[in-house]
Amino acid sequence: MSASKKTAGFLTLPQEILMEILSKLPTKTLVRFRLVSKFFCALIADHAFGVVHRSFSLTLPSRAGFLISIELRTPPLTPLRRSYYTLNFSPGMVQANRVGFLDADPFLLSSSSDGLICVSKPKGDVVVCNVSTGQRISLPRMQYKDCAPHLGYDSQSKRYKVLMATQMIDQESNSYEYKLWIFTVGVDRSWREINNCGSYTFQPMDGYPSFYDSNTCVYIDGIIYSYNSANKYSLSLFHRFHIETFEVGCESFSVITLPNEVSSQIYLDIKNPALLEVGGRLAMVLVHVQYSQPGGGECYMDVWTWEKFEKKCWEKITITIPLEWRRIIYNAKCLRFASNHDGEIVLLCVYIGQLFIFVCNLKSEIWRKFDVSGVEDFPIFSYWEVALNNIVDHVFPLE
Incomplete structure (x- = not known):
């Protein structure tokens, strides 16, 4: 036939x-x-097919994975190097596979729940990319330094939107001003400035954690959640923390207050506080390390999940980190987080020039350790900046 x-x-x-x-x-x-x-x-x-395909991909470990970007900080006057890898899990080992077509794009900043990523360059260039298909779209350049783009999906218009917070410094008053911009992919020809009418100013975390830390912002079911520490009346670094939410469809903002326990400790013994999606819910992951005890003292992880429908409250789970792995997490130069298709917490550590991945099951509290192979061997004097994002195999078109 x-x-x-x-x-x-x-x-x-x-x-x-x-x-x-x-x-x-x-x-x-x-x-x-x-x-x-x-x-x-x-x-x-067709969008309906994209939904079916994505839903099926979320149930398969082989199609719901992770993307890491590695920025190599080399000695002065040498070119900055960045590499991108996807991760495939096997018993006891994680295989990193190079994604060569992304190497020209510097910073991996955000990933939507559909598996798209948003990268930007220091001068304001922003690119939205589908890792599965290789499709990419370059957005108009923003003439601002330190742009922080966040990607989300509007289920009403069936379009992707990028929320951008730009920072400007008033030299006379030595204060910061943040402006907010929106770009609807496939519709807008230029960025649209929008106003935040609430008492808080949506802004990236520019103090702690790192400005380019992918774990300070997460997209879940039509909403972008971001750590925030300043309001319109106080730009103090030690202002009370909260989480700012941005609803992608109606382009509106609201605030989620953090538990007093978290807000009072976030500058003390917490290592890289992260926002994640765990089981379809917003989650804060906080790794506590007792720096007063050299060599790796008490080390544990709090996972706070937000119940937004009925209770509208935070629920906490505390999990002890196994003694044999505390030294790695305690001394890690870089610690990043994600969640997998089973709702487990994934920790990526950079320790003594090596990558390690730990996976924690929240129900059984069982930890698993994976060595990572396939990543280039960088010089021992190098320092890595690593971003970790969830990706999902899917065919949603960008336009």
Whole structure:
């Protein structure tokens, strides 16, 4: 039977059956499938199919993974190097696979729940990229330094939006001013400035953690959540922390107050406080290390989850970090977080020039350690800045 007859027979199946069959295929195969006919191209590009395919991908470890970006800080006057890798888990080992087409884009800042990433360059260039298909779109350049883009999806318009906070310094008063901008991918020709009418000013975390730390912001089900420490009346670094929320569809802001316990300790013994999605809910992950005890004293992890519907309150789980791995986490130069398809917490550590990954099951409180292979060997004097993001195999088009 000829290929054309096989295709014709395939097309006689009900569309629901076709969608179910195609949803089980990886994105790279679907990209090739779009070239078969106009029918397949339209079906695979349909938003409803994208939802089915993404939902199925979230259930498969092989299609719901992680992307890391490594920035190599080398000696003065030498070019800055950055590399990107996807991670594949196997028993006792994590294999890192180079994503070469991303190497030209400096900073990995944000990832939507659909698996897209948003990267930017120091001079204001912003790129939205689908890691699965390689599709990328460059947005208009912002003429501001220290731009912080965050990516989200508007389910009403079925469009992706990028929220940008730009920082300007008033030299006379030595104070900061933040402006907010929105760009709707596939619709806007330029950035739109928007106002935050609340009492707080949405801004990136520019003090602690790192300004380019991907764990200070997370997108969940139409909302961008971000750590914030300043309001319109006080820009003090030690102002009470809170979480600012931005609803992508209606472009509105609100505030979530942190527990007193967290707000009072966040500058003391907490290492890289992170915002994550765990089981579909907003979660704060706080690793406590007792620096007063050299060599790795008490070390544990608090996971706070936000119940936003009925209770509207924080719930806490405290988990002890195994003694044999405390030294690595205690002395890690870089500590990043993510969550996997099972709702487990994933910690990535940079320790003595090596990458280590720890996975914690919140229900059983069992920890697993993985060594990472496949990452380039960098000189021992180098310092790594690492970002860790969730990615999902999917075919959602950017436009």
